[in-house]
Structure formats: C-alpha cells, structure tokens
Amino acid sequence: xxxxxxxxxxxxxxxxxxxxxxxxxxxxxxxxxxxxxxxxxxxxxxxxxxxxxxxxxxxxxxxxxxxxxxxxxxxxxxxxxxxxxxxxxxxxxxxxxxxxxxxxxxxxxxxxxxxxxxxxxxxxxxxxxxxxxxxxxxxxxxxxxxxxxxxxxxxxxxxxxxxxxxxxxxxxxxxxxxxxxxxxxxxxxxxxxxxxxxxxxxxxxxxxxxxxxxxxxxxxxxxxxxxxxxxxxxxxxxxxxxxxxxxxxxxxxxxxxxxxxxxxxxxxxxxxxxxxxxxxxxxxxxxxxxxxxxxxxxxxxxxxxxxxxxxxxxxxxxxxxxxxxxxxxxxxxxxxxxxxxxxxxxxxxxxxxxxxxxxxxxxxxxxxxxxxxxxxxxxxxxxxxxxxxxxxxxxxxxxxxxxxxxxxxxxxxxxxxxxxxxxxxxxxxxxxxxxxxxxxxxxxxxxxxxxxxxxxxxxxxxxxxxxxxxxxxxxxxxxxxxxxxxxxxxxxxxxxxxxxxxxxxxxxxxxxxxxxxxxxxxxxxxxxxxxxxxxxxxxxxxxxxxxxxxxxxxxxxxxxxxxxxxxxxxxxxx
Amino acid sequence: xxxxxxxxxxxxxxxxxxxxxxxxxxxxxxxxxxxxxxxxxxxxxxxxxxxxxxxxxxxxxxxxxxxxxxxxxxxxxxxxxxxxxxxxxxxxxxxxxxxxxxxxxxxxxxxxxxxxxxxxxxxxxxxxxxxxxxxxxxxxxxxxxxxxxxxxxxxxxxxxxxxxxxxxxxxxxxxxxxxxxxxxxxxxxxxxxxxxxxxxxxxxxxxxxxxxxxxxxxxxxxxxxxxxxxxxxxxxxxxxxxxxxxxxxxxxxxxxxxxxxxxxxxxxxxxxxxxxxxxxxxxxxxxxxxxxxxxxxxxxxxxxxxxxxxxxxxxxxxxxxxxxxxxxxxxxxxxx
Numbered sequence: 001x002x003x004x005x006x007x008x009x010x011x012x013x014x015x016x017x018x019x020x021x022x023x024x025x026x027x028x029x030x031x032x033x034x035x036x037x038x039x040x041x042x043x044x045x046x047x048x049x050x051x052x053x054x055x056x057x058x059x060x061x062x063x064x065x066x067x068x069x070x071x072x073x074x075x076x077x078x079x080x081x082x083x084x085x086x087x088x089x090x091x092x093x094x095x096x097x098x099x100x101x102x103x104x105x106x107x108x109x110x111x112x113x114x115x116x117x118x119x120x121x122x123x124x125x126x127x128x129x130x131x132x133x134x135x136x137x138x139x140x141x142x143x144x145x146x147x148x149x150x151x152x153x154x155x156x157x158x159x160x161x162x163x164x165x166x167x168x169x170x171x172x173x174x175x176x177x178x179x180x181x182x183x184x185x186x187x188x189x190x191x192x193x194x195x196x197x198x199x200x201x202x203x204x205x206x207x208x209x210x211x212x213x214x215x216x217x218x219x220x221x222x223x224x225x226x227x228x229x230x231x232x233x234x235x236x237x238x239x240x241x242x243x244x245x246x247x248x249x250x251x252x253x254x255x256x257x258x259x260x261x262x263x264x265x266x267x268x269x270x271x272x273x274x275x276x277x278x279x280x281x282x283x284x285x286x287x288x289x290x291x292x293x294x295x296x297x298x299x300x301x302x303x304x305x306x307x308x309x310x311x312x313x314x315x316x317x318x319x320x321x322x323x324x325x326x327x328x329x330x331x332x333x334x335x336x337x338x339x340x341x342x343x344x345x346x347x348x349x350x351x352x353x354x355x356x357x358x359x360x361x362x363x364x365x366x367x368x369x370x371x372x373x374x375x376x377x378x379x380x381x382x383x384x385x386x387x388x389x390x391x392x393x394x395x396x397x398x399x400x401x402x403x404x405x406x407x408x409x410x411x412x413x414x415x416x417x418x419x420x421x422x423x424x425x426x427x428x429x430x431x432x433x434x435x436x437x438x439x440x441x442x443x444x445x446x447x448x449x450x451x452x453x454x455x456x457x458x459x460x461x462x463x464x465x466x467x468x469x470x471x472x473x474x475x476x477x478x479x480x481x482x483x484x485x486x487x488x489x490x491x492x493x494x495x496x497x498x499x500x501x502x503x504x505x506x507x508x509x510x511x512x513x514x515x516x517x518x519x520x521x522x523x524x525x526x527x528x529x530x531x532x533x534x535x536x537x538x539x540x541x542x543x544x545x546x547x548x549x550x551x552x553x554x555x556x557x558x559x560x561x562x563x564x565x566x567x568x569x570x571x572x573x574x
Numbered sequence: 575x576x577x578x579x580x581x582x583x584x585x586x587x588x589x590x591x592x593x594x595x596x597x598x599x600x601x602x603x604x605x606x607x608x609x610x611x612x613x614x615x616x617x618x619x620x621x622x623x624x625x626x627x628x629x630x631x632x633x634x635x636x637x638x639x640x641x642x643x644x645x646x647x648x649x650x651x652x653x654x655x656x657x658x659x660x661x662x663x664x665x666x667x668x669x670x671x672x673x674x675x676x677x678x679x680x681x682x683x684x685x686x687x688x689x690x691x692x693x694x695x696x697x698x699x700x701x702x703x704x705x706x707x708x709x710x711x712x713x714x715x716x717x718x719x720x721x722x723x724x725x726x727x728x729x730x731x732x733x734x735x736x737x738x739x740x741x742x743x744x745x746x747x748x749x750x751x752x753x754x755x756x757x758x759x760x761x762x763x764x765x766x767x768x769x770x771x772x773x774x775x776x777x778x779x780x781x782x783x784x785x786x787x788x789x790x791x792x793x794x795x796x797x798x799x800x801x802x803x804x805x806x807x808x809x810x811x812x813x814x815x816x817x818x819x820x821x822x823x824x825x826x827x828x829x830x831x832x833x834x835x836x837x838x839x840x841x842x843x844x845x846x847x848x849x850x851x852x853x854x855x856x857x858x859x860x861x862x863x864x865x866x867x868x869x870x871x872x873x874x875x876x877x878x879x880x881x882x883x884x885x886x887x888x889x890x891x892x893x894x895x896x897x898x899x900x901x902x903x904x905x906x907x908x909x910x
Contacts, residue, residue, distance in 0.1 A: 077787045108793035115791075120784040124883055125807050134802070135792050170882040186792065 026092045028053045028194055028226045029074065034086035034096075036069050036078065036250075044069050044250040046086070049243075053193070056220055056227035058237035059245050060273070062480035063451070066250035067230045068116070071198050074228070075113055076103055091193065109138045112187030112225075114197040114216075118179035118204075122171040128182055129167040138190040151189065158185040158215055176344070177208035184212070188219055195220070198230045205343040205507050210551040213240055232480055234270075235279050235553035238262035246270045262555055276485040279510035279552050282537075284485075288492035291499075292517045295335035296532070303370050304331035305469060305501040306338070306355070311364030313350055324350040325361070326525035332518070334468070337495065337502040339512040339533075341548070342522035348505050351522070352473055355503060356390060357381045369468055386416055389462035393474035395454035399446040405432075405457055406442040412465050431460040434498075435490050452483035456490060463494070469501045476511065488515055510552050513537055521545050582886035583875055590871045597863035598653055598856075602646050605852050605859075636662060636853070653860065659853040668857045671842060678749065679838035682757055682830065683823045689762035690769060690819065694812075697766070698773030702781070702800055714774060720767035725826050729760035729833040748836045757834040761826045765819045772815045776808035810881050817873035821866050 027050040036044040044066040051057045059067040073084040076095065088096045090111065095103055107113075115121040122131055129151070136147040148167070155163035158181045171179060180200060187195055197216060201209035217240055220227045231237050237244050238258040246254045246261065246269065254267040265271045275281060313325040325347045332338040340348045353359045355366060357373045366373040368388050376384065389412075392398040399408055409431055413424045429439055435456040446454055455475060462470050472491070476484035492515065494500055506512055512519060513533055520530040521544065529542045540546045624632070632638075636659070637645050652659060658668040697716050704710045736742040736756055743752035780786060781804055789803050831840030839858060846854035878886045 072787075075791055077791055079782070104793055104795065106793075107791055111791075113788060113791035115784055115788050117784060121788045123785045123789070123803050123807065125810065125881055126803070130802075131789070134789065134794060134798075138793055172883050183788070 025053070027051055028091055029228065030087070030089040031070070031074065032087040032089070034070065034073060034084060034088060036066070036073050036082060036084045038081050038083075042250065044073070044084075047245075047247070047250070047252055048086075049245050049252075049255060051194070051226050051228055052242075053226055054220070054224045055242045056217075056229060056240060057243050057245065058229040058231055058241035059247060060231060060234055060237045061247035062232055062482060064249065065247040067232075067247050068198050069250075070247075071196050071228065071230050075107070075111060075196055076100075077113070108135060108187075108192070109190050110192050110194065112190070112192035112195045114180075114184050114187050114195065114200045116199040116202060118176050118183055119171075121183055122179065124171050126170075127167070128169050128171065128174070132167065132182075132186055132189070135186040135189045151185075154185045154189045155182070158182075158188070158219075159211065160185070176204055177212070180204060180208075180212055181215070184215060184219070188223060188225065191223060192225065194226045194228065196228045196230075199232065200229075201236070202232070206509065206551040207343060207547060209236075210553075213553075216240070233277070233553060234262065234273050234481075235277050235555035238555040239553050246273065272482060276481045277510075277555070278481075278484075278488075278508070278514045280555055282510070282513045285488065285492050285514055288489070288496050289337075289515075289517065291496045292336045295499075296333055296517050305334040305369055306330075306332040306503065307365075307367040308351075308355065309365055311351075311354060311361045311366060313354060313359060313361050323525050325354065327364070328520070328522070328525075328527045329364075330518075330520050330527065330530060332501055332503060334501050335495065335499045336517040337504050337515055339504045339506060339516035339519045340522055341506060341509060341512055341519055343507055343548075345524075346522040347525040348522050349473070350525075352390075352471055352503070352505055355471060356388065357384060382416075386465050387468045388471070389465060389467040389469070390471045390473065391455070391458050391462050391475050394478045395446075395451060395458050396478060398458055399454055401446050403445065404442065405437075405444050405446070405449070408446070408457060409460050409464055412461060416465065418465070427464055428460075431464040432457075434463055434494060435460045450483070451479050452486050455479060455483075455487050459487075459490065459494075463498075467500075469503065471503045471505070473505045474507070475504075477506070477508065484511070491515070509537075509548055521548065579878060579886050586871060586874055586886070590867045593867050594860075594864055595650070595654075597867075598650060598860045599646065601856055601859045601863070602649060605856055606642055606645075608850075632662060632665065635660060635665070649856070658857040661851055661854050663849050663851045663854075668853050671854060672839070672857060672861065675838050675842050678836060679827055679831070679840070682754060682761065682836065682838065683820075683827050685754060685758035686761035686765065686823055686827070686830075687820070689758050690766035690823075691816075693762065693766035694769035694773060697770040698777060699800075699805075701774055702777055702796075702804070717767040717771040717774070720763050721771075723764070725760050725764050726829050726833050728763055729757065729830055732756045732760055733834065745835070748834050753834060753836075757830050757836065760833070761823065761830045764826065765822055768819055768822070769812055769815050772812055773808060776811055777804055780804045780808045806880075810877070813873050813877055813880065817870045820869045824862055824865060 029051040031050075032048045034044060034047045035042060043064075047066075047070060049057060049059075059070060061067040069078070069082070072078045072082070073096075074088055074090075076098075078084060084096055086096065087094060090106065095106065122128065129148070132151045132155075133144070133147060136151050139147065139150065141147050141150065152163040152167060155166055160166050160178060160181050166174065166178065166182060174182070180203075184197075184200070195216075200216065201212050204212065213236065216227060216229075219225060227241075229237065229241055234246075238261070241258060243256065244254075244258055244261045245252055246265075246267065248269050253269040254261055254265060260266075261270060262274065265274055275284070278284075308331070309329045310327055311325060311329070312323065312327050314321050314323045316322070328347075328351060330338060340351055342348045350359065354361050355368075355373070357366075357376065361374055364374070368384060371384060373381070373384055373388075403411075406425075406428055409428045410424055413419065413427060418424070419427065428442070432439065432441070437453065437456050437460065441449065441453070441457075446457070449457065455478075459470075459475075475491070476487050479487065488511070491502070495502060502516075504512065504516055516533050518530070518532055519536045520527045521536065521542070522528070523544045529536060529540065529545045536545060537549065540549055637648055640648070649659065656669075658672070660666065661668055661671055664671075697713055700713050701710055704713055733745060733756070736752075737745045743750055743756065745753070747753060748757075781799075786799065786803060789799055794802070827838065828840035828843060830836075831838040832844065839861075842854065843858050845851070846858065875886070878884045
C-alpha cells in the first residue's frame with residue numbers, strides 16, 4: 001500500500017516536472033476559494049492560503065470565525081450538513097472532491113489531527129493502548145509487539161513519563177496535559193506530512209500550554225512536519241508560526257508573516273485583536289485600577305474586607321488524605337482585587353469554596369467584612385452571602401436556559417426577600433445598566449445572548465444584592481479575547497464606581513496582571529508567594545512563580561525554538 | 575476485582591435482601607386489607623362445597639384465626655426459609671403450584687427477551703448502516719410505532735393472521751412451538767422498542783462525540799469506527815434498560831398468556847385473584863419482587879466491570895470518575 005502510494009507520488013512529480021518549470025515548489029497544502037456552508041448559512045467565505053513543507057501556519061480568530069471549520073474541511077471531517085466548495089490541494093492533489101474511499105488512506109497516514117479538547121477526544125471506555133494501536137496500524141508493521149514498542153517510544157518522545165502505564169490506562173485516569181500529549185503522539189506516530197492542530201492548548205494550564213507548544217514546534221522541526229495551527233490567541237500564533245491568517249466571520253482579514261501582522265497590523269480587526277491580548281497590554285486598564293491602588297496604599301480602612309488566616313482543608317479520596325489547602329493566609333483591603341493564581345489542582349477552587357462557606361476548614365478562620373464565615377450555621381451563612389457573591393467561570397452552564405434574563409437577575413432579591421416587587425424591578429434594571437446591558441434584554445432567555453452578554457448577566461445577578469465582595473472564579477476563561485477584554489473593563493469600572501472588593505481566581509497570569517492589585521501564587525495547596533502585582537511580576541522570588549511567568553506567550557518568537565533557526569544553532573554547536 | 579468493588583457489592587446485596595423483605599411485608603399488608611373476607615367469600619361459598627370441618631381445618635392450617643401481626647410473622651418466617659405455605663383452595667403447597675406453571679412462563683419470557691434483543695439490535699445498529707435515502711427514517715420510526723401498540727393488540731393480530739388465516743399454529747394448542755413463537759413475538763415487540771430507542775439515541779450521541787471525529791481522522795472505516803468505538807459506549811446504558819425491560823416482560827407475560835390461552839404464572843394469578851387465594855397471590859407477587867430486585871442487582875454489579883469510568887461505591891448508586899478528580903488527586907499532596 002505504501003509502495004503504491006510512493007509510486008503514485010513519484011509519477012505525479014515526474015508529471016509536474018514535465019510541465020513548465022514552476023516558479024516555486026508545490027506547497028504541501030493549498031487552499032483556494034474555500035467556502036463552507038450549513039444549509040443556507042455560509043460560515044466560511046472564499047478563504048485561501050498556502051502552507052509549505054516543514055512550515056507552520058496559524059489560523060487566528062474568535063469563536064464563530066470559521067477557523068475550526070476550515071480545519072475540519074481540510075480534514076474532511078465536517079459534521080453532517082456541512083458543505084464545502086472551492087479547492088483544497090494536498091501535495092498537489094485535489095482532495096475536496098475526492099470520494100471518501102479515496103481520501104481515507106490520507107487520514108492519519110499523511111494528515112494528522114490534534115483536536116481541541118483532550119478530555120473528549122479519546123474513547124472513554126477503551127484503553128489508550130487500544131486506540132494507539134489504531135494509529136500504529138497505519139505503519140505497515142505486521143508485528144503487534146513491534147507496533148507496541150513504537151507506540152511506547154512515541155509516548156516517550158512526546159514527554160510522557162511512564163509510557164507503559166499510559167498505554168494501559170483509560171482516558172479518565174490521565175490529566176488533560178497527559179491526554180493532549182497522547183493525542184499528539186497518536187497523530188505523529190504514522191509520521192504524517194501535515195499536522196492539523198485545532199486549539200491544542202486552550203483546555204490546558206499555562207505551563208502545560210507552553211510545554212505542549214514547545215513539543216509541537218520541536219516535532220515540526222525534527223520530523224519535518226508541516227503544522228496548521230488553529231488558535232484564538234494572537235500571541236501564541238505570532239510566537240509559533242511562520243505565517244498568520246487572521247479570520248473574522250469566515251472571511252480573511254489579514255495574512256502574512258508574524259512580523260508584519262503582529263507588529264504592525266494593517267486591518268482594523270487585527271489591531272483590535274492585538275490590543276485585546278492581555279499579555280501584550282499589561283497596563284491597558286491602569287487608569288481604572290488607580291482607585292484600588294490608592295485604597296491599597298491607605299490600607300482600605302481599619303479592617304481588611306477579607307481576612308483568611310492559617311486555613312487548612314483536607315479531603316479523603318479513596319482512603320487517602322489529600323491536603324487541598326495547606327495553611328493559607330491572605331488579607332484583601334476594601335476596594336481592591338486579590339488574585340489567587342495557580343494551575344489545576346493547586347487548591348484555588350477549594351480556597352474559593354472555603355471563602356464562600358461552602359466548605360468548612362479543618363483549622364483556621366475566615367472573616368469577610370469583619371464577620372466570621374467559619375463555624376456559622378447555614379442560616380447565618382445566608383446572611384453573609386448578601387455581601388458575598390460569586391461569578392462562575394462558565395456563563396454557558398451557570399444560567400438556567402429556561403429562565404428570562406429578568407427572572408435570573410431578580411432571583412437573588414426574591415430569595416432574600418428584598419424590597420417591594422416594584423423596587424425589585426428597578427434594582428434589576430439598575431444592575432443591568434451597571435454592566436452595560438439594555439432593558440430590551442429583560443424578556444430574553446440566555447440562549448439568545450452571546451457569551452459576553454451572558455457573563456454580564458451573571459455579573460448583574462451578583463451585583464443586584466449590592467454586595468461588598470464578589471468572588472470571580474475564572475470569569476473570562478470560557479470567552480474569546482475581545483469579549484474577555486470587555487468583561488474586564490466592566491469589572492474594573494464597577495470596582496472604581498462602587499468600591500467593590502474582588503477575589504479573582506485565575507490561571508491566566510496576563511489577565512491577573514491587567515486586573516489585580518495583589519496576588520497569591522498557589523502551588524500544591526500552599527501559597528508559595530504573595531505580594532503586589534508589580535512585585536510578583538517584576539521581581540518573582542520563587543522558581544514556581546518564575547516558571548508560571550515564563551509560560552505567558554509573548555508574541556515574540558524564541559529564536560532557539562523556530563525551525564528555520566535550529567540548523568544554524570546546531571552548526572555553531574558543532 | 576478490587577477491594578472497594580467487593581465491599582460495594584456486599585453492601586448492594588444486603589440492600590437487595592432488605593428490599594425483598596420489605597416488598598413481602600408490603601404485599602402482605604395490601605393483601606390483608608383488601609376488601610372482602612376470604613373466609614366468607616371463598617370457604618363459605620356454597621358453590622365450593624366445603625364442609626364445616628374442612629373449613630375449620632383450613633382456617634387452622636392457614637392460621638386465619640390469628641391476629642394479623644402474628645399471621646405476618648408466621649408467614650414471613652416461613653418465606654425466609656423458602657416455605658411459601660399452602661394454597662387455600664386446593665391445600666397443595668404453593669411452591670408446587672408455581673413450579674408447575676413456571677417453566678411455561680420462563681420459556682415464553684426468555685423467548686420474548688431474545689426476540690426483543692434481536693429486534694432492538696437490528697433496528698438500532700441498522701440505523702448506522704442503512705443510508706438515509708434507503709429507509710433509515712423508516713427504521714428509526716419502528717420503536718415509537720411498536721410502543722404505541724399494546725401487546726395484546728399485537729397478540730390478537732398475530733392469532734388472527736397466523737392462527738386463523740394462515741393456519742400456521744393451532745389456537746387450541748397454545749403450548750406448541752409455533753404458538754409459543756408468536757406469543758413471544760407479541761410480548762417481545764414492545765420491549766424491543768424501549769431497548770432500540772435507547773440504542774439509537776446513544777449511537778447518535780456517541781457518533782457526534784469528538785472522539786469519533788478524531789478516530790475517523792486516524793483513518794478508520796465506518797465499519798471499524800462502529801465496531802471498535804461506538805458499539806460499546808452506546809450499548810452499555812442498555813444494560814440498565816434491559817433490567818427494567820425484564821420487569822416489563824413479567825407484567826406483559828400475564829396479559830399475553832391470557833390472550834393466547836397459555837397456562838403459566840398469568841393463569842395462576844388470574845385464578846388466585848378470582849378465588850382470593852391469598853397465599854398464592856402473596857407468593858407470586860413476592861416472586862416478581864425477587865426477580866426484579868435480582869435483575870437490577872445483577873445490572874448494578876455488572877456495570878462497573880463493563881464501563882471503566884463507573885465505580886461501585888456503598889453510599890450512592892454508581893459514581894463516575896472524571897479526569898479532573900484524578901488530576902487533582904495526582905497533583906495534590908498525599909499525606910495518608
């Protein structure tokens with residue numbers, strides 16, 4: 001089969017050579033006039049780009065920009081109902097019009113695919129090994145033991161510590177970062193010429209994101225694989241790709257080398273996208289944050305708004321004791337934002353649950369506005385919640401889809417029985433106005449709103465009780481960068497106007513730098529470092545903090561990482 | 575088989591025993607408060623022709639002169655050791671009466687179950703291979719059609735068509751092979767609909783999953799994708815449905831037996847109800863409870879062995895572990 005493939009390829013090349021001498025080699029992937037539609041809706045319009053051998057190209061855009069749809073069209077994995085027109089040439093061969101039977105041999109073997117969400121990309125009831133054998137079956141290696149050996153070698157190659165254990169595991173037994181490594185391993189195992197990676201890191205922590213991206217860049221160089229990278233993060237794209245294509249609503253806005261697109265974007269959209277990337281604009285909201293800094297200097301009144309002191313919480317899981325939060329202490333002055341930063345499993349979620357009184361600590365005390373949260377009865381906690389509200393990370397799941405916006409925002413008032421029904425209506429309108437939403441949305445349901453509008457509704461819902469403290473649990477991680485920038489602006493102006501105190505939980509350090517006044521860095525349940533934003537970001541003391549900071553994509557390519565720079569580097573080493 | 579699994583299984587088995595005992599007590603209470611006094615209704619009914627001495631003997635043998643709680647205790651303590659008592663009407667052991675008719679009902683319901691499973695699998699898996707233009711929609715319509723027709727109607731149609739019109743089986747010999755087959759079809763069709771519905775819904779859901787697209791991206795054919803990836807996760811939830819379907823078979827077999835004129839548990843119950851033969855009623859209802867509890871217990875115990883994500887734990891039904899749990903577990907400090 002492979003011999004046959006090689007034969008056809010070489011015949012084809014000979015035919016090409018017989019033709020008038022081309023000005024440049026045929027690109028590995030050439031997309032021309034590609035449009036994709038679902039029924040009457042066109043989601044991708046007349047898109048074209050070229051990807052050379054061993055090169056990388058990033059498709060950049062927000063949700064709905066059609067970037068993933070383009071990837072799926074190239075892979076011919078569009079969901080049912082999707083129709084693609086135009087030309088997609090892989091290695092000079094038109095693939096869009098090919099029969100399924102004709103295209104299938106290319107899948108996996110010539111074109112590898114790394115999907116977005118590693119948690120859903122492997123069959124949950126089959127072992128990793130069984131699924132890896134499917135990828136290994138493309139290798140024309142008849143001996144199963146040798147195939148297994150190749151799989152284990154590939155797992156080691158993508159940085160999995162214990163390949164044998166991974167081979168025998170089920171997907172739910174591995175973390176997201178490990179699963180993404182497995183998926184990259186499965187994609188590169190048959191040594192494809194092209195790797196399509198659809199947001200390969202958006203579900204991962206920053207440090208793991210950096211490691212995965214480094215891995216992809218290294219593999220691209222070592223194995224001479226071309227990489228089609230789909231991302232919403234301009235900084236990542238500019239750092240990793242040889243060329244960029246910026247998309248909006250299925251139409252190309254701008255394309256070119258990172259140096260030009262990133263440093264001096266010509267289109268308005270690319271400029272906006274660049275301005276919205278937190279990592280590139282740490283001081284974007286400096287003016288809005290000033291009141292908080294002033295409060296910080298004066299100490300924000302006599303007692304801090306939030307005082308957490310020596311809190312420890314352990315859980316028992318499968319007979320083992322896990323210390324989720326280990327002796328943490330921090331204080332937050334009124335009118336300022338304190339950020340809890342850490343990776344998955346660092347204990348920040350447990351810290352939030354303790355702060356809200358949803359869990360009771362084993363030892364230590366927590367006080368909000370001078371009142372103890374710890375050791376309270378459920379009724380007493382209810383009273384505390386009037387002053388302490390939560391905005392949950394995912395506005396797509398935190399709002400009941402069958403309720404109207406008015407009912408959603410009014411619910412806390414009904415629950416606490418505040419005011420007459422007329423006053424409640426007025427409060428709801430006021431809260432919506434505070435977050436910049438019009439009254440025409442009152443009768444809508446969450447399904448009719450965009451992600452950014454939904455998160456504004458969630459914030460309005462928290463605001464309606466006029467709380468002093470709002471806990472923001474990754475409030476923007478489910479949103480696009482430009483929407484994220486919007487929400488950050490809303491939050492900061494609310495703080496400046498109403499003197500709110502925020503506890504902001506995030507793994508996104510760039511965002512923390514834009515938003516917070518003080519920071520606690522959590523690692524394995526402990527606070528390893530804390531201080532003002534400036535102190536932590538400009539002068540980190542702990543290696544862990546430094547590694548977190550180094551993981552923020554800068555948008556500038558690391559010369560030791562980009563493929564074309566590698567040979568020269570190796571030459572000097574010789 | 576881990577220690578946790580065995581501990582969970584032991585707890586589940588203990589729970590099942592408690593449920594069976596409670597079901598027995600509940601049945602006893604319901605049967606005793608039924609309107610009408612079995613002594614006047616049955617024993618003193620002149621048509622039955624019991625003499626006064628016989629009646630006294632039966633009352634004494636059944637303990638009907640005792641207070642209800644004492645009767646319950648006696649009956650329960652006999653039930654626990656497998657003694658189902660004597661029929662009030664014929665004075666034969668209830669266990670014998672049941673043993674006489676049980677094989678017929680077992681044959682009918684297992685045949686019906688086999689037919690239900692075969693039909694459901696054909697319809698369910700068929701939707702994955704029959705193209706849209708070649709009647710996939712028709713296939714998808716079958717379950718709701720089957721569900722909307724009661725099984726006695728199906729039974730009557732089958733008897734009319736195959737028994738009277740085509741003469742394939744003799745209606746007066748209801749236990750013959752062909753008669754049993756058609757009775758099983760009538761009983762199995764509505765049950766197959768439930769299983770097929772779940773199967774189709776699961777297959778549709780699983781083939782929309784990201785992992786299916788990724789596997790296809792690995793160059794798998796539709797056949798391999800189905801066999802290796804979709805078959806197992808979409809069939810697993812059927813285990814639970816099957817457990818419920820067996821209950822439906824029990825109830826349905828009573829009706830089907832009546833329609834086809836078969837002897838079986840159905841006819842036994844029918845007679846026991848009309849003659850207020852309380853010990854027989856009590857035994858049959860308890861037997862149904864035992865079967866139902868047992869089937870669900872097996873489903874519960876088997877599920878964790880089939881689906882690696884599901885753990886059997888003592889306190890709740892089943893627990894799904896997620897990648898998050900293990901990620902947290904592996905990165906948090908362990909201080910056991």
